[in-house]
Amino acid sequence: MRAAIFRDGDLVAGTIDEPKPADGQVLVKTLACGICGSDLHTFHHAEKMNDAAKRSGSDFAMDLKRDLVFGHEFCAEILDHGPNTQKTLKAGTRVCSVPIAIELKGEQAQMHPLGFSNTLPGGFAEQMVLNEMMLLEVPNGLATDQAALTEPMAVGWHAVEKANLTPEDIPLVIGCGPVGLAVIAGLKIKGVHPIIAADFSPARRKLAETMGADIVLDPGKDSPYKRWTDEATPEGFDPKNVMALLGMGPKIRPGVIFECVGVPGIIQQILEGAPRAARIVVVGVCMEQDKFEPFFAINKELNLQFVLGYTPEEFALTLHHLAEGKIDGAPLVTGKVGVEGVKQAFTDLANPEKHAKILVEPWH
Known part of the structure; x- marks a missing residue:
């Protein structure tokens, strides 16, 4: 054959x-x-x-x-x-x-x-x-x-499931290749909004919108982390106010960042840009040695989660997501x-x- x-x-x-x-x-x-x-x-x-x-x-x-x-x-x-x-x-x-x-x-x-x-x-x-x-x-x-x-979409669905999302979370997807697009599709099904996505490619940004991203940015022009902060900060929040320091009053919404690029240096960039207490889900597969400065993650108390593949149950559910039109x-x-x-x-x-x-x- x-x-x-x-x-x-x-x-x-x-x-x-x-x-x-x-x-x-x-x-x-x-x-x-x-x-x-x-x-x-x-x-x-x-x-x-x-x-x-x-x-x-x-x-x-x-x-x-x-x-x-x-x-x-x-x-x-x-x-x-x-x-x-x-x-x-x-x-x-x-x-x-x-x-x-x-x-x-x-x-x-x-x-x-x-x-x-x-x-x-x-x-x-x-x-x-x-x-x-x-x-x-x-x-x-x-x-x-x-x-x-089904298989590539299941990878995105698995990453979304591993993120343990709550309705208060604001997700940020870094990289809108096939993996990032699959993550966006999963986030849309979960109903967690706004979904913010960033990629240098105009074609990929357009696909990100098609798959369900609410806000799509060119990171060469606009910081996705600043935009996330703008979206997550409630009216009346003042980080220097004593009430905010005591954890009282309006609060910034939690952040979940999906790394969907898989090239050296991206994790460090995310550690630098991520808001305090964010969860970072690494979906991109980097095949080179990489390095980052742990102090950024320590100082911000960041949670770093690496994911791979999917479960058989997630694979089967993804096929039904496609068949039911939840993913186009x-x-x-x-x-x-x-x-x-x-x-x-x-x-x-x-x-x-x-x-x-x-x-x-x-x-x-």
Whole structure:
């Protein structure tokens, strides 16, 4: 079958063997699969990812001398059922799944992270194998393109859930790439307003408005932290007034800042700009060494929370958010390619004015 293959540090269009479903697995046809920032990170920093995973105590490891097929943001169609399956969903059913395949070997279970496995292909291939027990049928006639956004939208929803928001909070989203946009979509569902978002890119700022941000800023022109302070400060509040110092009278609303950029220096910038007692949720994945001055966080008593991925329950709920129209992901899909176009798409995604999310359609 055809696939976009990560081979010897490069992306090539070629053919690989079709996967065979093991016990409890189904064979599926990949209908659409989004290109994720994690795919870009792996393409450029695969050795660093392996090293960081090892040093952090993770079992995650890729054999970079072997072929690997990326792709973990997918919508697929059931083709066939493997041994010992219930066949609850018939062939032809469109499905999504948490991108993990579990292979049982006696009493042992081997977990394959789809899109980062040397054993099983991810969604940049024409076919994959998925575990039947993890399949979610695409509901309400949801378009395939939007169903393929379940995984990245679940990342944003997980971050929002981890923030433990209250109705009094005012959220600030730094960075409006796909991760930031997913966070904005989650904040809109939570009903916490005003949602303030900041990005240097005009195209991304426009998408932020589309996804539900109430106030969108160019940080090159306006400080998002000053705007947050303006929005959070109630009428009559005077920080030098003795009543304010005693915690009496009008109070500034609490702040929650979502770091959705993932490049060195951003955390320090946020520590410097954040209001006192703010909660900072780090969603962006920085693949470089970074540093910050703890004194800023200590002096302001800031809460720094790092998040990753999502739970199966959050993934399933996100699919329903899309199907029920609580999230409209259509504006995020800015391009589609076949396997031959994947390498160029990785380059094109570097231009935020041109693309937000490119889908791979391996059969086209």
